[in-house]
Amino acid sequence: MSTLTVTRRTRLSTVVLILLAPILIALIAAPWWAGRADLRLMGEIALYMSLATLWNLLAGYAGLVSVGQQAYVGLGGYLFFALTMLAGIDPYVALPLAALAGAVIAAPVAVLIFRLRGAYFAIGTWVMAEVFRLSFAQVSALGGGSGTSLSASIVRGMADGRAAREAMAWWLALGVAVLVIGAVVLFLRSRQGVALTAIRDNEVAARSLGIDIWRSKFIVYVVVGGLTTLVGCLIFLQKLRISPDAAFSVNDWTAFVIFIVVIGGIGTIEGPIIGTLVFFALRETMADLGTLYLIALGLVAIVIMLKAPRGLWGFLRDRYNIEIFPLSRRVTGLNKGA
Amino acid sequence: MDWINAVIQGVLLGGLYALFAAGLSLIFGVMRLVNIAHGDLIVLSAYLALTVTTALGLHPLLALVIVVPGMALVGYTLQRAILNRTMGDDLLPPLLVTFGLSVIIQNALLAGYSADPQKLQAGEIETASVALGSIALGVMPLIVFATAVVVIAALQWMFYRTALGRAFRATSDNQDIAQLMGLNRAHVFGLAMGLSLAVTALAGVFLGMRTSFDPAAGSARLIFGFEAVIIGGLGNLWGTLAGGVILGVAQTLGAKINPGYQILAGHLVFLAILAIRPRGLFPRIDG
Amino acid sequence: MPMPDPILTIEGLNAHYGDFQALYDLSMHVEAGEVVAVIGANGAGKTTLLRSISGLLRNAPASVLWRGTPIGAMRADQIAAQGIALVPEGRLLFPSLSVEENLIIGGQSGRKGPWNLQRVYRLFPVLEERRNQASTSLSGGQQQMVAIGRALMSNPDVVLMDEISLGLAPVIIRQIYEALPGIVGEGLTAVLVEQDISKALSVSTRVYCLQEGRVSLEGQSQTVSRDDISRAYFGV
Numbered sequence: 001m002s003t004l005t006v007t008r009r010t011r012l013s014t015v016v017l018i019l020l021a022p023i024l025i026a027l028i029a030a031p032w033w034a035g036r037a038d039l040r041l042m043g044e045i046a047l048y049m050s051l052a053t054l055w056n057l058l059a060g061y062a063g064l065v066s067v068g069q070q071a072y073v074g075l076g077g078y079l080f081f082a083l084t085m086l087a088g089i090d091p092y093v094a095l096p097l098a099a100l101a102g103a104v105i106a107a108p109v110a111v112l113i114f115r116l117r118g119a120y121f122a123i124g125t126w127v128m129a130e131v132f133r134l135s136f137a138q139v140s141a142l143g144g145g146s147g148t149s150l151s152a153s154i155v156r157g158m159a160d161g162r163a164a165r166e167a168m169a170w171w172l173a174l175g176v177a178v179l180v181i182g183a184v185v186l187f188l189r190s191r192q193g194v195a196l197t198a199i200r201d202n203e204v205a206a207r208s209l210g211i212d213i214w215r216s217k218f219i220v221y222v223v224v225g226g227l228t229t230l231v232g233c234l235i236f237l238q239k240l241r242i243s244p245d246a247a248f249s250v251n252d253w254t255a256f257v258i259f260i261v262v263i264g265g266i267g268t269i270e271g272p273i274i275g276t277l278v279f280f281a282l283r284e285t286m287a288d289l290g291t292l293y294l295i296a297l298g299l300v301a302i303v304i305m306l307k308a309p310r311g312l313w314g315f316l317r318d319r320y321n322i323e324i325f326p327l328s329r330r331v332t333g334l335n336k337g338a
Numbered sequence: 339m340d341w342i343n344a345v346i347q348g349v350l351l352g353g354l355y356a357l358f359a360a361g362l363s364l365i366f367g368v369m370r371l372v373n374i375a376h377g378d379l380i381v382l383s384a385y386l387a388l389t390v391t392t393a394l395g396l397h398p399l400l401a402l403v404i405v406v407p408g409m410a411l412v413g414y415t416l417q418r419a420i421l422n423r424t425m426g427d428d429l430l431p432p433l434l435v436t437f438g439l440s441v442i443i444q445n446a447l448l449a450g451y452s453a454d455p456q457k458l459q460a461g462e463i464e465t466a467s468v469a470l471g472s473i474a475l476g477v478m479p480l481i482v483f484a485t486a487v488v489v490i491a492a493l494q495w496m497f498y499r500t501a502l503g504r505a506f507r508a509t510s511d512n513q514d515i516a517q518l519m520g521l522n523r524a525h526v527f528g529l530a531m532g533l534s535l536a537v538t539a540l541a542g543v544f545l546g547m548r549t550s551f552d553p554a555a556g557s558a559r560l561i562f563g564f565e566a567v568i569i570g571g572l573g574n575l576w577g578t579l580a581g582g583v584i585l586g587v588a589q590t591l592g593a594k595i596n597p598g599y600q601i602l603a604g605h606l607v608f609l610a611i612l613a614i615r616p617r618g619l620f621p622r623i624d625g
Numbered sequence: 626m627p628m629p630d631p632i633l634t635i636e637g638l639n640a641h642y643g644d645f646q647a648l649y650d651l652s653m654h655v656e657a658g659e660v661v662a663v664i665g666a667n668g669a670g671k672t673t674l675l676r677s678i679s680g681l682l683r684n685a686p687a688s689v690l691w692r693g694t695p696i697g698a699m700r701a702d703q704i705a706a707q708g709i710a711l712v713p714e715g716r717l718l719f720p721s722l723s724v725e726e727n728l729i730i731g732g733q734s735g736r737k738g739p740w741n742l743q744r745v746y747r748l749f750p751v752l753e754e755r756r757n758q759a760s761t762s763l764s765g766g767q768q769q770m771v772a773i774g775r776a777l778m779s780n781p782d783v784v785l786m787d788e789i790s791l792g793l794a795p796v797i798i799r800q801i802y803e804a805l806p807g808i809v810g811e812g813l814t815a816v817l818v819e820q821d822i823s824k825a826l827s828v829s830t831r832v833y834c835l836q837e838g839r840v841s842l843e844g845q846s847q848t849v850s851r852d853d854i855s856r857a858y859f860g861v
Contacts, residue, residue: 059430067437116612123560130561134598145598292449301434302439305434507721517701
């Protein structure tokens with residue numbers, strides 16, 4: 001008699017899970033071993049990893065290809081500045097409040113732009129981001145078109161001294177990255193997540209199984225909107241200055257993110273993580289090239305889309321049959337019994 | 339009187355927006371492709387015209403003789419070399435590839451021409467106007483609007499009265515069966531993109547004569563064109579003209595209230611129409 | 626003296642429908658002027674065979690030969706230009722085109738020959754009355770006439786017809802089949818895929834029966850026995 005078991009675990013995933021705890025501890029301890037500039041860079045990496053993971057959930061799993069996620073990054077930045085400076089709310093309270101507000105705003109936006117299909121949906125998200133940008137440019141209390149800086153008293157109030165503030169900014173960024181990646185992994189393992197994957201793989205079949213496609217996509221859009229808003233708060237907490245053009249930049253918050261996910265591998269959890277690391281490695285070595293760097297990035301993304309549409313991770317996974325985050329179920333014991 | 343003037347200027351502006359939109363509408367109609375780089379190609383046309391006018395000392399309107407066929411060639415080549423490889427059931431590849439193109443074009447223009455705003459010098463025609471009662475109508479906006487009407491009428495005629503249009507409609511209906519009729523899909527798609535960029539070239543030159551432009555000016559043009567298409571109703575060319583006019587009027591009226599509201603007013607009218615009539619004001623009746 | 630090449634030869638064709646292999650090492654030939662019927666149960670691979678010949682499915686170059694030249698890997702439009710036309714299953718007219726436009730686009734490639742609009746209208750007079758209507762407004766039988774006319778307009782040397790009687794009323798089927806001799810009369814070669822076995826045998830010169838992607842029977846339509854056919858058809 002053979003025993004067939006279905007498992008999501010692979011040897012690599014087990015190794016990584018065991019290594020996860022010491023890696024996390026090392027990362028938490030970063031303020032004691034990393035320099036100031038490195039800590040700042042690592043914070044930026046963590047925030048980009050979060051944005052990429054969220055965009056990948058939208059486009060790679062829910063089929064909602066947005067080119068307007070800068071709407072929520074900018075919204076987060078502005079909400080954080082407004083809640084702390086204008087409403088006088090404690091920054092640590094303002095963060096979850098802004099995330100919640102982002103989700104609440106995303107709901108009616110979804111109802112409206114879900115009327116657009118496919119690629120037109122993508123441009124619709126861009127229109128929304130433009131509406132947000134132009135609207136915030138009209139708010140004179142936040143500096144109008146030229147923007148404003150986070151007042152020093154709020155920054156000082158978050159932690160004692162510069163070193164503590166920088167450590168705090170890093171922990172927040174790391175915390176959000178862990179929260180976002182963890183939430184996405186758990187979500188994709190849940191019933192809702194399986195339903196979402198079913199929709200991606202075959203919309204007609206999913207509908208015939210009684211999956212409410214609109215509702216599934218709506219939930220994903222709203223949750224991603226809220227979490228992207230939270231990431232936006234932290235991005236502009238790091239920058240300390242906000243303006244409509246920086247907050248709602250399609251290049252910074254969407255183009256880069258799309259390139260990261262495409263290069264890493266769309267529709268996989270690992271793809272955005274690997275893509276972010278590759279993106280920053282390239283940026284640190286090639287950023288002096290300026291516009292040429294962006295042209296090269298665009299070319300790489302196009303070539304990958306045409307030649308290896310599943311990205312770096314897809315290539316590695318097909319080649320070596322590996323998976324870090326245990327998502328797909330596999331049957332073991334089949335060949336033992338034969 | 340001011341308000342009537344604003345409406346009339348908005349109508350004329352709508353002609354330019356219809357030109358932004360017509361190329362977008364055409365390729366969507368033929369091959370269900372949405373080209374995110376459309377706005378950047380409009381701006382590329384304007385820069386091409388800038389180079390032609392400065393190098394050869396031509397008037398921008400004469401530069402059209404070079405820019406229009408040049409962009410048509412760019413479109414055909416682009417479709418055959420790159421975009422045809424992305425066509426299929428999955429909408430992600432065309433979307434992301436044209437998005438990548440958009441970033442490439444923008445940065446290539448930045449590298450080649452710097453970020454300084456440029457303008458196409460059209461001479462006296464820029465300021466010439468005709469009086470209509472107490473309202474002055476710019477000659478240039480009138481020419482643009484008339485061109486838009488002619489372009490849309492010509493596209494309409496091409497689509498429904500010529501062999502090329504028949505091939506476009508057949509390929510749009512069923513690519514496989516069209517292929518059985520001896521139509522090479524790759525070539526038909528190339529022609530559609532070529533024609534789309536020929537219209538884009540017109541739009542780009544008029545844009546450059548009307549306002550100053552810079553390498554980042556494309557995304558706004560893509561969005562205006564897209565809004566005109568959706569307001570008018572997908573697949574309806576005359577609807578696209580109406581959509582452009584509605585958008586133009588919304589913007590000039592918005593600007594009349596407060597200069598900061600110009601673009602925002604256009605977006606809001608677009609969203610309102612999307613909320614009330616999701617298929618646009620004049621959708622094509624299918625079947 | 627060597628025999629002249631058949632007009633159409635299928636040699637060792639392995640064709641796939643999605644991930645599923647539909648034809649296994651299939652070989653057959655069609656001589657100029659023949660009407661060849663292809664029969665077989667649902668899923669036997671008849672439609673896949675026609676899609677392979679017409680180029681909608683691309684295969685190994687030498688698996689389909691046109692007058693001895695390999696065409697198996699050509700695109701459908703290139704094959705159409707050689708002189709092979711397909712009347713597809715389910716008619717598949719272009720809904721955006723009028724009746725007459727559907728016919729004109731069939732003649733798009735500009736091959737010379739006896740067929741033109743007038744001749745198609747003489748064959749199916751009802752189409753001339755409805756020439757400016759949308760093709761979707763026609764009845765099923767009339768749509769089938771347009772589909773056949775569209776194929777003829779390219780003046781093909783071989784016409785492939787896929788289930789032209791499917792879903793039509795018996796009286797319409799008779800009408801269409803009565804028109805067939807007028808179509809194949811002048812040396813036009815035809816390959817006919819048909820569910821209705823007696824119809825297929827009555828209009829064809831030779832018959833192939835397919836079963837699970839392989840040829841299970843080949844014979845002269847007039848002499849082949851009913852018992853052989855049911856064996857070849859059902860595999861019992």
